[in-house]
Amino acid sequence: MELNFLVLFEDGNFPYLLKGLWITVKMTLLSLLLSCLIGLFIGLGRMSKLNWLSGLCGLYLAWFRGTPLLVQLMILYYGLAIGLQIDLSASMAGVLGLGMYSGAYVSEIVRGAIQSIDRGQMEAGRSLGLSHWQTMFKVILPQAVRRMLPTLGNEFIALTKNSSLLSVITVEELMRAGNLIVADNFKYFEIYLGIAALYFVVNYSISLGIRVLERKMAVEGVRV
């Protein structure tokens, strides 16, 4: 059997894959948003002086980091629907699953970056009369976000790749689009290589985008 990459462009395959790619990008962006919110909340919560709060956030981290994403997705989509009659749509379950999973990792990125900021910054803010949270949002976080960017970029890329798992819970994203085409024409090598190339293009663009963002946020003369 000889290889025929033209199959990518036959039978409306390419537009179908692009449609899958668009869903992949959409799902990833929504999950990223959720993941950053969860990450910020859990990361800050873990540093709280309230023991119950930091304990709870620690538990969240341990659970979502300690169980496979695929299993979490299965629980969310099939488990909840059949066991508890909570019927989430596939994309809803997908965004929730990806966001909660990735949020655990982002919380560690947030916490690490905040703790890397010099203690004197908090003291300076407090000495001026700002509250803990005012200092956090006006002084600490703007500096911490800059330090988070490179690792956050990594997480964003991992999220894009992990979104391929959503194919298992019937989200019509890129991977599933590929699976469906392959089931029809058995061109495994060509189609999956094509999909890989599409993922690569997205992720490479992300890494370029992060680099531009980093440069933009680097204030003149500030060493971070």
Added chain:
Amino acid sequence: MIQIEQIDKYYGDHHVLKGVSLHVEAGEVVVIIGPSGSGKSTLLRCINYLEEIQEGTIQIEGKPIGLLHQAGKSVPMPQKDLNVMRSEVGMVFQNFNLFPHMNVIENVTMAPLTLRKMGKPDALAFAKELLKKVGLEEKAMAYPDNLSGGQKQRVAIARALAMKPKIMLFDEPTSALDPELVGEVLAVMKQLAKDGMTMVVVTHEMDFAREVADRVVVMDGGCLIEEGKPELIFSTPLQPRTKEFLRKVLTKEE
């Protein structure tokens, strides 16, 4: 203005401040000296309650700060009230602690814009006035990392003054500076003292103490061992430990 009565502070088992009392009058400049580890920075940081105390009272203009004594029990003050009291006490740190992601004028205007009901034009005008006072009006748009240590510390002074504090605390403000930059910071502090600001200064600059202080306080081992007019402390110290300390620092200076 400031009344510290019998305060005790512990870090775990380590007794850092042992029943220290100190009164500072309005407009007075008090300089705290003493060997390192004597608790002088800790005492200063207790005044705006960046350090907690376990016993005693600290009052600013008759209002207790930090630890409240109610019905025979000591309870920590609500954070909200603490923030209000801190906004009236300026502090200058050894390591400047400027906000590196903001330029000079933003550093100075951030707190008044956040906490005072002040319009942006007013805050900017006042900040410019303060920068002029510390001799840095042309650096308003610069970022802290592009300033020299002396310039940073003068910005830090302007930032503290922007809240119109009643008291200024200085925690070794020149210790992190190259020797040739110390003068410019001390000059600003001298001017501030002349303008009638109530100041408490922890420093190793004995010339500044001699020249500017109304009163010098000597600390050693967590206790306040001696206080008095600078000319008396420097010429005829009563405590042998003061004598020993002064001999060490003054011979180093020459």
